[in-house]
Each structure stands twice: as structure tokens, then as C-alpha cells.
Amino acid sequence: MIRRGHIVALVLVLACNLAVLVQVAGDRRDPSNAEIWLTERELPLAAREQESSLLLLELAWSGEGGAEGVGAVGTGGDEALLRGLGFDCSMPAEREEAGLFYDAQLPRAAWVALEYEGAAWRAWQQRERDAFASRASTAGAAGETREAMESRLEHASRLVLVDADAARSELLRRYPDRERVLLLPAHVGPSLRRDEGRGRRLVAVILWDGGGQVVVPRSLREPLAGLAERPRDRGGKPKEYLPPRYRALLVQGRRDLLRLAAVEPLAER
Numbered sequence: 001m002i003r004r005g006h007i008v009a010l011v012l013v014l015a016c017n018l019a020v021l022v023q024v025a026g027d028r029r030d031p032s033n034a035e036i037w038l039t040e041r042e043l044p045l046a047a048r049e050q051e052s053s054l055l056l057l058e059l060a061w062s063g064e065g066g067a068e069g070v071g072a073v074g075t076g077g078d079e080a081l082l083r084g085l086g087f088d089c090s091m092p093a094e095r096e097e098a099g100l101f102y103d104a105q106l107p108r109a110a111w112v113a114l115e116y117e118g119a120a121w122r123a124w125q126q127r128e129r130d131a132f133a134s135r136a137s138t139a140g141a142a143g144e145t146r147e148a149m150e151s152r153l154e155h156a157s158r159l160v161l162v163d164a165d166a167a168r169s170e171l172l173r174r175y176p177d178r179e180r181v182l183l184l185p186a187h188v189g190p191s192l193r194r195d196e197g198r199g200r201r202l203v204a205v206i207l208w209d210g211g212g213q214v215v216v217p218r219s220l221r222e223p224l225a226g227l228a229e230r231p232r233d234r235g236g237k238p239k240e241y242l243p244p245r246y247r248a249l250l251v252q253g254r255r256d257l258l259r260l261a262a263v264e265p266l267a268e269r
Contacts, residue, residue, distance in 0.1 A: 034181070034182055034252040035178070038248055038250050039247045041155060042061070044060055044229065045227060045229035046213055056215060057216060060157045061159040062157045079202050082188070082190050085164065094199065098200070102190040105190055106189065109185070110185075111167070112161060113174070114161050114182045115180055116158055116159050118160065118181075132149050151241050155238075155242055155243060155244070159182075162175075162181075164186075168185075171183050182258075185209040185256060188204050189207065190203075190204065215259070215260075221263075223246050223264060246265050246266055248264075
């Protein structure tokens, strides 16, 4: 016997799915303002909800901030970025009360810029190699091997979150390349992070409007048939770095919604 609660839950799931599909269909009729080819590195399969018929890909990026922070890439650092968005960053991260001070400041609406295979990505790779060399020079240091590090850099996302601003027009002026840079709506807030060897530092946390996900239409699902999502840790980073199995043409319409225009299989190397 089907309980009323199960029926309500099913109706809600179907309604959400329908709303997403209607939005995507409407956006498909608009001319695009950005088109970027990305691979599974940048658009991994999202975990599927048991009750949902939707197949989703989700944005993933690399950089000092990983899956949460902007990182000090192209913006003068997280603190400068947060100040530019109007946050009070006067409290030193080392102070005991700093956690409460920054947690009390609510996230603010903003626009973020993600750059694909650009200078920020190359700079991030160089910093990772420099950090590896520094660790390797320390007697008795443990960690990943050089081969593992190079594999991680080769197969990690080549999208890097490079900037944020309250005004989309400002980001568009600074990043006019619509085949390399995505401008997306989000909420940004301050938070403290403790890093090994660096103590506590202030980072900018990104909360995606819409979850940073894109729907795979049924007409484009064939190249993804039979593929399972690759395991990721709680921070959203891959547990294992592997060659991408597909690439996809990501299109951003005039309403700033993301949609897929093509999906192609890639031969694993």
C-alpha cells in the first residue's frame, strides 16, 4: 500500500524535475552568451537521486580553494575579494573569536568567473609542483609520489575560479572571452580554514545558485550510458584521478542557465 507521504514526495520530485526542464527548454530558444567545450574533469556525473529520472553533470574546478574557496588566484587573495564584496575582514584569522565574527556575516549575492585552461590554471599547476618540491626536500616527509602528483595535475579539472564581483558587467569587462570564461550567479561568504603549515586563514566560500549542475537531455545520454559516477570525497574532490571518458559542449543562454548542446565519448588514454 502506497502511503500518502510517499505520494507527496513523488509529486514534489516530479514537479522539481518538470520545472528544471521547462527552464532549460525556454533558455534553449535564446541565443547563447558563452559556449565552452569541457571534459569529464570539469563536468563529472552527479550522484543520482533514486526517485529522479534526471541525469545531471556538475561543475568541478581546481585551485587553491578547491571545491569551496575562490583561492588566491587572479584576485589578490580571498580577503581582497571579500572586501570588494562589502564584507568586514578586519578581524585577524588567528584571533580566538574570529570564527564567530565571520560566521555572523551572511553570504551575499555575487557573480563568479571560472576560467578554462587559462593563466590561472597554469599558475595553480606550478604552485602545486613547487609545493611538492618543497615537501620532497624535507627529510622524512611523507605524501604522494611525483608520479601521483603529475597524474593528479593532468586529470584534475582545468576550470579555475578566478574572480567574483557584485556586478556581472564588471566581470564581463574583465573577462570578455566567452569561449574560455563562464560567468555564473552565486552567493559568496567568508569562512575560516585551517591548513597544515599555514595556520588559520580566511577563505571565500561559494554557494552555487542552482547547485552548479546541468541537466543531460535524453537526446544526449547515449555517450554516458553505462558510466557510473566516479567517487568523490566530502569536499567534492575525486578520490582517484583518471582520464576523462567524455567531453561536452556547455552553453550558457541569455538567462544565464547552463545547458548541454553536445556530448562526445573520449578514448581513455
